[in-house]
Amino acid sequence: MPTPILKSAATVLAAILLGTAAHAAPLPVLKKQAIAGVDARAKLAQQMNDKIFSFGELAFHEVETSAYITKILEDNGFTVRRGVAGLPTGWIATWTSGQGGPVIAIGTDIDGIPKASQTPGIPWRQPQVEGAPGHGEGHNSGNAVNVVAALAVKELMVRDGIPGTLMLWPGVAEELLAGKAYMVRDGVFKDVDAVIFTHVGDNLATAWGPTSGTGLVSVEYTFRGASAHSAGRPWMGRSALDGVSLMNIGWEFRREHIRPEQRSHYVVTDGGDQPNVVPQVAKVWYYFREQDFKGISALYEVGNRIADGAAMMTDTTVERRILGTAAPRHFNRPMAEAAYANIQAVGLPKWTADQQAFAKAVQQEIGAERRDGLATELRKLQPPPEKPESGGSDDIGDVSWVAPTITILYPANIPGLPGHAWSSAIAMATPIAHDGVVAGAKVVAATTLDLLLRPDLRKAAKAYFTDVQQKDEAYVPMISAADKPPIEINADIMARYRPQMRPLYYDETRYPTYLDQLGVTWPTLERPK
Numbered sequence: 001m002p003t004p005i006l007k008s009a010a011t012v013l014a015a016i017l018l019g020t021a022a023h024a025a026p027l028p029v030l031k032k033q034a035i036a037g038v039d040a041r042a043k044l045a046q047q048m049n050d051k052i053f054s055f056g057e058l059a060f061h062e063v064e065t066s067a068y069i070t071k072i073l074e075d076n077g078f079t080v081r082r083g084v085a086g087l088p089t090g091w092i093a094t095w096t097s098g099q100g101g102p103v104i105a106i107g108t109d110i111d112g113i114p115k116a117s118q119t120p121g122i123p124w125r126q127p128q129v130e131g132a133p134g135h136g137e138g139h140n141s142g143n144a145v146n147v148v149a150a151l152a153v154k155e156l157m158v159r160d161g162i163p164g165t166l167m168l169w170p171g172v173a174e175e176l177l178a179g180k181a182y183m184v185r186d187g188v189f190k191d192v193d194a195v196i197f198t199h200v201g202d203n204l205a206t207a208w209g210p211t212s213g214t215g216l217v218s219v220e221y222t223f224r225g226a227s228a229h230s231a232g233r234p235w236m237g238r239s240a241l242d243g244v245s246l247m248n249i250g251w252e253f254r255r256e257h258i259r260p261e262q263r264s265h266y267v268v269t270d271g272g273d274q275p276n277v278v279p280q281v282a283k284v285w286y287y288f289r290e291q292d293f294k295g296i297s298a299l300y301e302v303g304n305r306i307a308d309g310a311a312m313m314t315d316t317t318v319e320r321r322i323l324g325t326a327a328p329r330h331f332n333r334p335m336a337e338a339a340y341a342n343i344q345a346v347g348l349p350k351w352t353a354d355q356q357a358f359a360k361a362v363q364q365e366i367g368a369e370r371r372d373g374l375a376t377e378l379r380k381l382q383p384p385p386e387k388p389e390s391g392g393s394d395d396i397g398d399v400s401w402v403a404p405t406i407t408i409l410y411p412a413n414i415p416g417l418p419g420h421a422w423s424s425a426i427a428m429a430t431p432i433a434h435d436g437v438v439a440g441a442k443v444v445a446a447t448t449l450d451l452l453l454r455p456d457l458r459k460a461a462k463a464y465f466t467d468v469q470q471k472d473e474a475y476v477p478m479i480s481a482a483d484k485p486p487i488e489i490n491a492d493i494m495a496r497y498r499p500q501m502r503p504l505y506y507d508e509t510r511y512p513t514y515l516d517q518l519g520v521t522w523p524t525l526e527r528p529k
Contacts, residue, residue, distance in 0.1 A: 024160040034445040037152030046434045048144035050514035053429040054506040056134040058490040059111040059173035062089040085182040093168040101163030102193040108142025109171035118422040120429035121520040123361040132497040136425045138200030141412045144437045145198045149444035164452045178324025180395035192403045194451045197396045201409030203375045204343050208336035209384030213391045214289035215328040217300050217478045221307050225316040227280040237278030238315045244282040246310035261390040263289035293476040323486045325478035327397035330469050332404040334460035340381040342446035349435040358523040359414045366423045370416035401475035404461040410440025429514045
């Protein structure tokens with residue numbers, strides 16, 4: 001008969017081969033228990049979703065949001081470090097079980113969109129506060145997904161002594177692509193074994209490999225000239241606005257001779273003080289987007305040369321400041337395949353007739369091409385596109401180049417919406433979002449357990465990250481050690497609108513849902529006569 005020591009070693013080996021800790025229940029059983037734990041916290045998920053929606057805060061000023069989330073995490077035993085990477089609303093919340101286990105980082109974005117204030121649950125434009133920001137992207141829902149999933153997993157880790165660290169973190173200022181690169185630069189992810197990122201979507205989905213879309217560099221150009229009376233002695237002035245205007249004209253002419261896959265846009269953020277004073281300072285803000293690191297750098301250099309030329313033509317000076325960056329995204333195949341197996345096990349929510357009717361009413365109202373309501377079939381696991389298309393950016397790309405990373409989309413919004421608009425806020429504090437958040441949390445919880453308890457998965461993820469992802473391309477940071485997050489952006493907007501928004505914050509102690517607090521009947525399908 002084997003000795004007790006040999007028997008114990010055999011038990012441990014068998015547990016490792018099966019992908020479970022020696023002292024834990026089998027992994028399939030744990031996943032079912034975690035999913036039940038998410039269901040048991042569905043009310044918390046709804047409250048978090050609605051509360052964060054009501055804050056509606058812009059990039060760098062997610063003050064109420066961060067305070068609310070971190071209090072929940074601290075109340076549940078997490079240790080919170082605030083102000084990370086020079087981000088006033090940045091934080092890391094960690095909780096550790098045992099010793100020597102993997103570190104699993106679970107993140108999501110938290111900021112809103114300018115001028116996207118919208119009363120939820122009605123299928124037409126009706127701002128809560130005219131001109132105020134709101135969650136016209138749906139970033140209010142991600143922490144409801146992540147916190148509920150983490151608490152369900154934590155409960156099992158405590159009960160079964162599963163070693164590992166859960167690290168929750170926010171995507172600050174994602175709408176400005178000005179948060180995650182600073183977190184990467186300052187080493188937030190240096191000891192992380194795997195990253196699960198969540199983002200609102202209209203299906204339950206994930207992907208692997210390089211994606212469609214772009215990376216970018218976000219740059220502010222400041223031209224400086226000399227003021228003078230615009231009518232009395234204009235020849236004594238040097239217009240900084242002329243420098244901005246000539247830069248923009250030069251860029252428009254150059255567009256014909258750069259790759260059509262690029263995406264570039266600009267806004268003039270300071271055009272002077274008043275017409276009868278020659279502008280001594282003017283500013284323009286550019287996004288330069290391309291599909292790979294080399295292309296981003298090349299496009300940025302073209303912009304710099306055009307800016308320098310505009311300054312020479314106007315006898316002004318120009319200086320530039322990088323505000324943010326986003327690397328092209330590359331997601332981990334073994335992790336995505338594991339997550340997709342969990343997506344298939346969880347499945348889409350069973351949408352009610354009311355939910356479908358409301359989604360179709362919204363699609364009808366905005367003139368969407370799709371008018372078939374909410375998704376009823378899972379999207380397939382997305383491999384790398386044969387010909388990547390250009391498009392949007394996300395600074396999760398920077399994280400994906402320093403640790404094995406995937407994004408899990410969850411179905412909290414309506415298909416066919418334009419995005420970055422008031423219409424994308426309509427569903428985000430309704431039963432559609434509530435059910436989509438719970439579905440996403442179940443997938444995140446199950447995938448977190450895979451990463452905690454399957455060393456084979458972590459090894460495969462690391463091998464893909466090192467041997468496949470970085471075989472022909474390496475991370476190229478676009479910010480330097482001297483660059484700082486532009487935390488002053490949006491300060492004036494929030495100072496103006498927060499006093500009007502504060503009375504509308506969701507009070508979960510008095511109302512079952514935010515719709516109840518607002519007096520919105522669910523589902524409202526037509527405008528009142």
